[in-house]
Amino acid sequence: MSHSQNDQDQQSRPRDYIRDLTKYIRVRSQPSARFVEFDFAIGEPSLFVELIMPPAVFEEFCTNNNVIHMSAEQMANVDLELEKWRYGEDTLMSRNRDRDRPTE
Numbered sequence: 092m093s094h095s096q097n098d099q100d101q102q103s104r105p106r107d108y109i110r111d112l113t114k115y116i117r118v119r120s121q122p123s124a125r126f127v128e129f130d131f132a133i134g135e136p137s138l139f140v141e142l143i144m145p146p147a148v149f150e151e152f153c154t155n156n157n158v159i160h161m162s163a164e165q166m167a168n169v170d171l172e173l174e175k176w177r178y179g180e181d182t183l184m185s186r187n188r189d190r191d192r193p194t195e
Contacts, residue, residue, distance in 0.1 A: 109133065116153065117161045117169070131158075136165040137172050 120128035132139035
């Protein structure tokens with residue numbers, strides 16, 4: 092194998108690896124909104140970026156990335172983690188927030 096061929100193989104491995112990872116979306120905007128606001132994660136639903144795109148671009152983005160929608164369980168886990176970051180655990184702020192929540 093030539094040196095340049097070996098370099099090309101090494102450069103394509105990260106792309107292949109990322110291409111093969113599951114890509115998740117969670118749409119946060121209303122269906123009638125002018126832009127689609129959504130979370131996009133690669134490999135792990137809790138590590139996401141927030142993106143905004145026009146609907147046609149969003150559809151193309153989803154197709155090109157072979158995305159799947161986060162499950163209800165994944166969304167609940169993401170929300171729980173976000174609350175921990177926002178309010179902390181076992182802090183005055185988290186206890187106040189919990190006190191104001193309706194009981195089930």
